[in-house]
Amino acid sequence: MADWTSQRYWEDVAEGDSLPALGFPLSVHRLIVAAGASKDFAQIHHNTEVARAQGAGDMYASNVLLLGMWERVVREYIGLDGVIVRIGPLRMKQFATAGETVTVRASVTRKWSEDDRALVEIALRSEISTGDAVTGVVRVALPRRTPVAQTP
Amino acid sequence: MGPPGRSGQCHGSLRRGTTIPDFSWAERDDWERAWDPLVAQIGQDFSEGSYDALDAIEAGAVRRFLEPLEFDCPLHVDEQVAAAHGYAGIIAPYSGLATWISAGLWNSGDEPIYAGADRNAHPRWRVNPYPTPGPDINGRTATDLQYDYVRPFAVGDKLRSCGRILTSVTPKETRVGRGAFLTWESKVVNQVDALIAEVHFGVYNYVARVRG
Numbered sequence: 353m354a355d356w357t358s359q360r361y362w363e364d365v366a367e368g369d370s371l372p373a374l375g376f377p378l379s380v381h382r383l384i385v386a387a388g389a390s391k392d393f394a395q396i397h398h399n400t401e402v403a404r405a406q407g408a409g410d411m412y413a414s415n416v417l418l419l420g421m422w423e424r425v426v427r428e429y430i431g432l433d434g435v436i437v438r439i440g441p442l443r444m445k446q447f448a449t450a451g452e453t454v455t456v457r458a459s460v461t462r463k464w465s466e467d468d469r470a471l472v473e474i475a476l477r478s479e480i481s482t483g484d485a486v487t488g489v490v491r492v493a494l495p496r497r498t499p500v501a502q503t504p
Numbered sequence: 505m506g507p508p509g510r511s512g513q514c515h516g517s518l519r520r521g522t523t524i525p526d527f528s529w530a531e532r533d534d535w536e537r538a539w540d541p542l543v544a545q546i547g548q549d550f551s552e553g554s555y556d557a558l559d560a561i562e563a564g565a566v567r568r569f570l571e572p573l574e575f576d577c578p579l580h581v582d583e584q585v586a587a588a589h590g591y592a593g594i595i596a597p598y599s600g601l602a603t604w605i606s607a608g609l610w611n612s613g614d615e616p617i618y619a620g621a622d623r624n625a626h627p628r629w630r631v632n633p634y635p636t637p638g639p640d641i642n643g644r645t646a647t648d649l650q651y652d653y654v655r656p657f658a659v660g661d662k663l664r665s666c667g668r669i670l671t672s673v674t675p676k677e678t679r680v681g682r683g684a685f686l687t688w689e690s691k692v693v694n695q696v697d698a699l700i701a702e703v704h705f706g707v708y709n710y711v712a713r714v715r716g
Binding site for chain 1: 565568569571572573574575576577578579585589597598599600602603606608609623624626642643644645646647648649650651652653679680681704710712713
């Protein structure tokens with residue numbers, strides 16, 4: 353589990369840095385718990401027959417569950433004082449079905465300041481056995497070790 | 505987090521009607537033309553207003569959201585930690601925005617929604633968060649997403665989803681069937697009409713190819 357007592361600062365981050373990868377095995381149980389928790393009761397996410405009738409191989413993870421995986425990876429990196437500014441744009445590329453393990457990999461692609469905010473863009477990929485299921489970016493704001501002097 | 509005072513004032517309701525589906529358009533050689541009327545409606549707001557989340561954000565709902573993620577961030581479970589980091593209370597996970605604006609399945613006063621014992625019967629949506637204009641379809645899946653967050657949302661907040669503006673329609677045949685990629689824009693406000701997030705959402709609406 354993550355160490356929530358440490359805080360990452362904007363100055364600590366460099367473009368190209370990798371975030372720790374996390375794996376999320378997708379059992380039927382997990383998908384159904386996620387459907388209930390997210391209130392996403394579209395049957396493609398909990399009913400194999402319906403998912404297959406719609407062209408998928410099996411019931412598959414919802415976008416809310418997949419985004420949640422990204423949020424965990426990002427939050428564990430940015431710490432409690434980091435702020436998620438934007439999730440996306442992201443593209444769902446294939447179904448992450450029951451029986452797959454989703455491995456979220458992420459790296460820092462951009463670091464900049466804007467309107468006194470210290471921003472970082474993180475590229476993420478949710479991999480399954482047949483390739484990328486989701487690709488996209490998340491933008492975050494991090495605290496600075498040294499506050500920027502305010503203009504009078 | 506963002507310009508104070510940005511407001512998303514919106515009112516009204518969104519409800520879905522019923523239709524008898526006709527999927528024959530997907531069998532025609534000129535199947536793309538079935539989407540022409542919808543292409544002509546790009547820019548239109550299909551929402552008929554707004555809808556409120558059925559429930560305010562609750563601590564128990566937030567905790568349950570974390571379970572399948574095995575996500576132990578204390579901002580989402582510990583009020584004192586959240587306060588120490590500048591929040592008014594336990595904040596809800598950002599990725600769950602669609603959850604926190606859920607209109608629910610059934611509420612007191614609604615008609616029954618479980619009318620039959622068909623194994624795969626799906627109740628009619630109480631409020632369909634994403635209307636399905638265009639030719640009839642039997643498959644839909646999320647394809648694209650962008651949430652721009654203006655401020656966090658915390659336990660006790662009651663959110664409202666405003667507007668559904670159609671921004672693009674792109675007919676395309678894929679390995680799962682024939683249909684069109686649709687993109688939508690909407691926004692989410694809280695109980696005092698302060699803007700929470702702007703939402704860009706894409707779906708693929710299609711008639712499924714029979715799996716051989």
